[in-house]
Amino acid sequence: MKTLSILGSTGSIGTQTLDVVRENPDQLRVYALAAGSNVDKIEQQVREFKPQRVALMNEEAAEELKSRLSDLPIPVEQGMKGMISAVTADEPDTIVTAISGRIGLEPTLTALNAGKNIALANKETLVAGGDLVMETARKLGCSIIPVDSEHSAIFQCLEEPKGTLDKLLITASGGPFLGWPHEKLKGVTPEMALKHPNWSMGAKITIDSATMMNKGLEVIEAHHLFGLNYDKIEVLIHPQSVVHSMVQYQDGSVLAQLGRPDMRLPIQYALSYPTRWPSSFERLDLRGKTLTFQEPNLQETPALALAYEVGRRGGTLPAVMNAANEVSVYAFLEGKIGYLQIVEIVEAVCQEHEVLDITDLESILEADEWARKRAKERIINS
Structure with a gap:
């Protein structure tokens, strides 16, 4: 039997992963569920699957969930610390990274360093830090099985x-x-x-x-x-x-x-x-x-076309493209920019960036932070 920690359990991939768990109760069990802020959905999931650990990124949501689950002996953690706890515990052998965005990079790397196998549904992890992630997996003998x-x-x-x-x-x-x-x-x-x-x-x-x-x-x-x-x-x-x-x-x-x-x-x-x-x-x-x-x-x-160009140049540029795209997509969804501006802003931020080699997680996070700031500035001035 495989034991899972599911990051992003309330999203589309996360909920469908739990469908697969329902389909295979003799093969799969859930150790931890982690998500962003959807208290209603994760409460339902916790009561059905009885994980040993739960985490929400949003602090207020985590406090509300803790109150709702007071009748169950299940700890509720918050923020990235909670995500990390979900992937580093001894019990899970497989981490399903169904969380959306670059935020999945740190828990994925941490899970690999803890010797866990990855069912990868978070493509941004490899876009932003592919060389580092794949080298870590190879060095530690962990498998990364794609879910896309x-x-x-x-x-x-x-x-x-x-x-x-x-x-x-x-x-x-x-x-x-x-x-x-x-x-x-x-x-x-x-x-x-x-x-x-x-x-x-x-x-x-x-x-x-x-x-x-x-x-x-x-x-x-x-x-x-x-x-x-x-x-x-x-x-x-x-x-x-x-x-x-x-x-x-x-x-x-x-x-x-x-x-x-x-x-x-x-x-x-x-x-x-x-x-x-x-x-x-x-x-x-x-x-x-x-x-x-x-x-x-x-x-x-x-x-x-931009992604091919960015991928070929490599270094910190894919992380920059990914970060600028995340910011621009959410700005479009919030009505702050037009549809065609999404790619225009991403391309402009990529052109500004001085590409550096990736040496560690910190170099990726610095490029990501810079790109988010520049994309937000362009959105404000658009």
Whole structure:
């Protein structure tokens, strides 16, 4: 039986991870739940799954939860200290990093240093600190199993020796504005951008999917996870979201992983690896389906083009791009900037940045803090 600490338990990936736990009660148990500030949802989760430890990042929310759970012998901690406690305790062997944003970097590194395996749903961790994270995992013999549907697909298709790989083909739905002209995008509202055609996700990742920044982050994530240079990582627009990604080998053979747009499938695989568990989740039915693919137009998807450029330059620049994007996305959701300004601000902040080598966690956090400050200043002056 695997014992889990779930970071981000109240979000989309976190709640679906708990669906997988319900599906596999003889294989999985929950040691700790950690989230941001959703007291109602985490209280329900605690009462159902009876973890031994709970943490909320928000101080007031943590105090309210502590009061609500006074009838249970479960400690409630707060802030990053609570997150760290959830991943460093002896009991859990696997940490599900379902928390959104760069904030997942520190607990992931801490978990690896504590000898824990990672089920990685927090792509920002590898975007901001991929070299450091992967080196830590290699040095300590910890596994990082991807939960993102695209990276899970690639992971499942890697049956041959790495030397026989030709390239990775990462699919993208294209989001809700596929094919829209630039002028029409000026009028996009948060409500419009949050209506993804296929996937049910959190607000931040849904906006990233619309701008195609999410796919850019996934390209950088794939570079770190699978060790291929950026010229060997291609993106294909696949509006049906049935083929989750593909691997092409040097003989021309292409292996693909297909499935319904249901995150519970890659979550379960990450937790069951190296075996596969049965599930009662709805099956893919290909009868009558037409699957199409097209190359993205990088002029129409500047976020994707920027991510390739940033990934190739490396150093502290990916952390800067990620931080500026987080700030800009939330500013858009709050109505402070327009849709097209998201990528414009991110690009401007990246152009300002003096790229440095990453030497440790502190160098990443300093670049992240600088980028957030500059992005906020540009938002105020926009």
